[in-house]
Amino acid sequence: MSRARVTVRLTVNGRAYVREVEPRYLLADFLRHELGLTGTHIGCEHGVCGACTVLIDGKTGRSCLQFAAALDGASITTVEGIAGEGPLHPVQEAFHEAHALQCGYCTPGFLMTTIEFLAANPDPTRDQIRQALTNNMCRCTGYLNIIEAVEDAARRLRAQEGGA
Amino acid sequence: MKPAAFAYHRPASLEEALSLLAVHGAEARVLSGGQSLVPLMNMRILSPAVLIDINRCRELAYIRREGGMIACGALARQGEAEASGLVAATLPLLASALPHVGVRASRNFGTLCGSLAHADPLAELPSVAAALEARFVIASARGRREVGAEAFFVSALTNCIEPDEMLAEVRFPVAAAGARTAFLEVANRGHGFAVAGVAATLEVDAAGRCAGVRLAAMGAGDTTVRLAAAEALIEDEGLSAAAIAAAGEAARAAVEPTADVHASAEYRAGLIGVLVGRALRAMAAAGPR
Ligand SMILES: Cc1cc2nc3c(=O)[nH]c(=O)nc-3n(C[C@@H](O)[C@H](O)[C@H](O)COP(=O)(O)OP(=O)(O)OC[C@H]3O[C@@H](n4cnc5c(N)ncnc54)[C@H](O)[C@@H]3O)c2cc1C
Ligand code: FES
Numbered sequence: 001m002s003r004a005r006v007t008v009r010l011t012v013n014g015r016a017y018v019r020e021v022e023p024r025y026l027l028a029d030f031l032r033h034e035l036g037l038t039g040t041h042i043g044c045e046h047g048v049c050g051a052c053t054v055l056i057d058g059k060t061g062r063s064c065l066q067f068a069a070a071l072d073g074a075s076i077t078t079v080e081g082i083a084g085e086g087p088l089h090p091v092q093e094a095f096h097e098a099h100a101l102q103c104g105y106c107t108p109g110f111l112m113t114t115i116e117f118l119a120a121n122p123d124p125t126r127d128q129i130r131q132a133l134t135n136n137m138c139r140c141t142g143y144l145n146i147i148e149a150v151e152d153a154a155r156r157l158r159a160q161e162g163g164a
Numbered sequence: 165m166k167p168a169a170f171a172y173h174r175p176a177s178l179e180e181a182l183s184l185l186a187v188h189g190a191e192a193r194v195l196s197g198g199q200s201l202v203p204l205m206n207m208r209i210l211s212p213a214v215l216i217d218i219n220r221c222r223e224l225a226y227i228r229r230e231g232g233m234i235a236c237g238a239l240a241r242q243g244e245a246e247a248s249g250l251v252a253a254t255l256p257l258l259a260s261a262l263p264h265v266g267v268r269a270s271r272n273f274g275t276l277c278g279s280l281a282h283a284d285p286l287a288e289l290p291s292v293a294a295a296l297e298a299r300f301v302i303a304s305a306r307g308r309r310e311v312g313a314e315a316f317f318v319s320a321l322t323n324c325i326e327p328d329e330m331l332a333e334v335r336f337p338v339a340a341a342g343a344r345t346a347f348l349e350v351a352n353r354g355h356g357f358a359v360a361g362v363a364a365t366l367e368v369d370a371a372g373r374c375a376g377v378r379l380a381a382m383g384a385g386d387t388t389v390r391l392a393a394a395e396a397l398i399e400d401e402g403l404s405a406a407a408i409a410a411a412g413e414a415a416r417a418a419v420e421p422t423a424d425v426h427a428s429a430e431y432r433a434g435l436i437g438v439l440v441g442r443a444l445r446a447m448a449a450a451g452p453r
């Protein structure tokens with residue numbers, strides 16, 4: 001069985017990286033172990049919990065279900081990249097204000113899922129929010145504060161759009 | 165890093181993918197969206213020695229109309245089909261089933277062909293393909309062949325593709341003018357696999373009579389199941405309340421579901437009967453779309 005390494009070029013949060021990895025290296029492990037970006041959390045490693053969700057070329061994907069080598073050339077955004085060097089991203093701010101996290105393990109995945117969702121649905125109903133978040137697991141909050149945070153985040157983003 | 169080591173190939177064309185399959189087929193897996201394959205590799209239920217990643221075969225990334233058919237290449241993503249105006253206009257059954265297939269994050273990468281090839285008896289798309297009488301275009305370095313759903317789905321997680329072949333395209337007939345469709349499923353949660361479901365199409369003639377009905381069930385056994393007895397009842401007796409009730413009963417009696425932690429076999433069979441009734445009533449009540 002081949003242990004040969006392959007070259008992978010990824011842009012992560014705007015920075016270009018080149019690494020040699022085994023083809024079986026998952027994107028989640030690449031981010032955490034190769035790049036030290038430990039904001040992407042790993043729960044189930046089979047796609048179900050949502051904790052490892054990142055943006056891959058602008059779309060949410062489970063980083064536990066992608067081989068880093070297969071993404072050669074792609075652009076990845078992790079939770080570390082959503083606000084850049086600036087203050088919190090509006091969705092982060094809303095989660096903070098609504099007390100939408102306790103241990104915070106699930107939070108990066110919720111943030112990435114919410115960012116994609118609100119970009120497509122700027123003014124969602126509560127049911128649409130529940131549906132969009134149905135495959136992100138949180139073992140602490142009971143979800144209600146998360147749903148309120150997403151409603152608040154939608155308001156913040158609309159205000160920002162309107163003001164811009 | 166959970167999967168076992170494998171040799172990784174990333175062909176740039178279908179031709180290259182097929183020559184790799186000709187050499188490595190017996191010990192290889194095709195990687196498309198990875199949304200079913202990678203979980204199985206992470207759990208080491210599967211440890212293929214060779215992975216043939218078709219994601220750079222850009223020529224397979226299409227959803228296009230070819231005469232009376234909509235052709236979807238092996239790299240047509242579920243999310244792209246969901247957002248496609250062409251699919252919405254020509255394949256209403258597929259369009260209404262897609263939101264039930266996993267979640268946004270899985271549909272962003274999962275392909276139509278990958279879901280069909282995976283052949284999960286609880287997956288939505290195999291039943292859609294069966295109800296629409298889709299054609300499966302299977303390619304190898306030896307040539308191409310085309311089969312229907314009844315030949316493609318062999319048993320749970322098993323399709324008819326030979327080791328050196330892959331599914332290059334799935335072709336769905338464009339819905340007839342005035343065709344009505346229904347996709348219904350019942351799930352324990354808002355995400356993930358359902359307990360059972362029904363994909364249905366109905367064609368109605370100028371006088372409003374049933375001119376053809378097709379029903380396929382998921383969660384009904386080892387593969388998607390066409391509900392032929394229920395179809396025959398409706399085609400013979402029309403869409404009266406009595407005929408619909410009899411069709412639901414015929415569907416219940418025809419399926420042989422398996423039991424698991426989510427539902428008993430009996431519950432699944434009963435549910436399929438109920439969903440057939442609901443689908444037929446909804447289509448009977450709907451105007452032409
Ligand atoms: C969180 C989550 C929820 C999900 N929920 C559902 C659900 O509700 N319903 C549902 O149906 N599915 C569900 N799935 C699985 C679905 O998302 C997968 O997309 C689909 O089953 C496989 O498509 P893929 O392109 O990802 O294929 P892959 O995972 O890449 O491949 C799947 C299998 O098919 C083979 N294969 C892939 N493409 C080809 C080809 N062109 N020719 C021959 N063989 C091929 C592979 O070798 C592998 O054996 C879920 C997945 C996740 C992660
Ligand atoms: S760790 Fe990837 S979805 Fe749970």
Ligand code: FES
Nearest residue numbers: 102104138139140
């Ligand atoms: S805050 Fe602890 S898992 Fe969600």
